[in-house]
Amino acid sequence: MQKPLITSLGNPLIKQARALRQKKARNESGLFLVEGIHHVGEAVEAGWDVETILYSSGVLTSPFAHELITRFAFKPQPVTAQVMEALADKENPQGIIAIVRQRKSPLKDVKPFRKAVALVSPQDPGNVGTILRTVDAVGADALFLLDGGVELYHPSVIRASMGTLFWKPIIQTSFNDFLGWAREGKYQLIGTSAKADVGYDTLVPQIPWVLMLGNEQKGLSKEQSAACDVTVSLPMQGRVSSLNLAVAAGVLLYQFGEKK
Numbered sequence: 001m002q003k004p005l006i007t008s009l010g011n012p013l014i015k016q017a018r019a020l021r022q023k024k025a026r027n028e029s030g031l032f033l034v035e036g037i038h039h040v041g042e043a044v045e046a047g048w049d050v051e052t053i054l055y056s057s058g059v060l061t062s063p064f065a066h067e068l069i070t071r072f073a074f075k076p077q078p079v080t081a082q083v084m085e086a087l088a089d090k091e092n093p094q095g096i097i098a099i100v101r102q103r104k105s106p107l108k109d110v111k112p113f114r115k116a117v118a119l120v121s122p123q124d125p126g127n128v129g130t131i132l133r134t135v136d137a138v139g140a141d142a143l144f145l146l147d148g149g150v151e152l153y154h155p156s157v158i159r160a161s162m163g164t165l166f167w168k169p170i171i172q173t174s175f176n177d178f179l180g181w182a183r184e185g186k187y188q189l190i191g192t193s194a195k196a197d198v199g200y201d202t203l204v205p206q207i208p209w210v211l212m213l214g215n216e217q218k219g220l221s222k223e224q225s226a227a228c229d230v231t232v233s234l235p236m237q238g239r240v241s242s243l244n245l246a247v248a249a250g251v252l253l254y255q256f257g258e259k260k
Contacts, residue, residue, distance in 0.1 A: 006054075006079045009086055013077065017054060017087055017099060023151055026102070032153035034098040035089055037065045042163030044068060049101040052077055056084035059095030069096075089155050102153055105171045107181050113141035114207050115256070117249060118189075120175060120224060121149035121215045128152075129160025130246035136164040138257045143168060146175045149215060179227055182210060190256070191220050191228030192248065194241070200232045205256045216245050 006014060019025040020033045031051060034043050041064065043050060053076035055069060069076045079087075087097055117135055122128050128150045135143055150157060152172065158165055171178075182189055188209040212228055214220035219242075225231055234248060243251070 003075050003077050006077060006083055009083060013052065014079070014083060014087065017097065020099065021089065026153055030102050031099055032102055033155065034100050034158060036094050037062050037096055039158060039163050040096050040098045041068055042166045043098060043100050046166035048103070048166055051099040051101060054079050054084070054087065054097045056081050056095045059084055059093060065096050105169050107171055107173045107177060110142065110169060110171055112185070112208070115140045116142040116144065116210045117253070118144035118146055118178065118210050118212045119149070120146045120212070120220060122245065123149055123216050124245065125150045125154040125156035126160045127216065127244070127246040129157040131249045132161040132164045132168060134246070134250045134253055135168055138253045140253060143170045144178055144210070145170065145172045146178050175224060189228040191225050191231040192233070192252070193220060193225050193231040194233055196231040196233035198230065198232055200234050200252055200255055203230060203232050211249065211252055211256065213245060213249055
């Protein structure tokens with residue numbers, strides 16, 4: 001039997017979902033929102049713990065989304081179009097939102113890999129999500145978020161990742177802990193710096209490797225650059241002195257991915 005239709009924004013489940021738009025509520029509950037047909041589908045296919053699916057029949061027209069709803073052992077929660085609009089983070093909502101439990105990936109549980117990316121204190125959630133998407137596209141294996149920065153479950157990270165967040169290991173730890181772990185595992189650390197050792201197009205990475213990028217404003221510190229095995233630079237021929245973080249990561253990941 002289908003659950004009763006929720007029509008009020010004062011409903012406890014709706015109040016909980018709306019609260020999850022805020023970082024504090026996400027941190028305290030260990031939950032986050034996933035919005036849109038593709039993203040909810042990826043969370044389900046990847047086997048994440050989906051607490052609830054909220055949907056609006058008046059808005060949801062995709063056959064795939066309706067099939068997705070029927071596959072759940074529990075009945076998803078129908079809401080009115082007005083409630084869905086109040087929950088949605090963007091205009092023209094697709095009519096489906098999931099409440100999903102967060103995952104923690106400890107450094108000690110990381111399995112050996114060939115290539116990965118590490119970001120030190122990134123500040124832009126869109127960059128983190130886009131880099132995750134590129135990590136997946138080039139066949140890299142993991143993403144490390146070091147020394148804080150962007151909240152992993154920020155809506156913009158999820159949206160920009162295009163669902164890849166649910167498939168790739170993402171490890172949040174300190175730079176120092178990561179460095180000790182990487183040294184023990186004999187991973188080559190490739191840093192990025194305007195004052196680099198070599199040009200990006202001449203380096204042949206030694207597998208396994210990790211591409212290290214600093215944050216958007218400061219890049220890697222002198223100490224962090226010194227901790228890398230090698231640093232590379234991208235040539236700047238115009239008036240700009242640097243590239244967007246996600247663009248730089250994309251260029252380097254495709255360049256290094258082609259090196260054997």
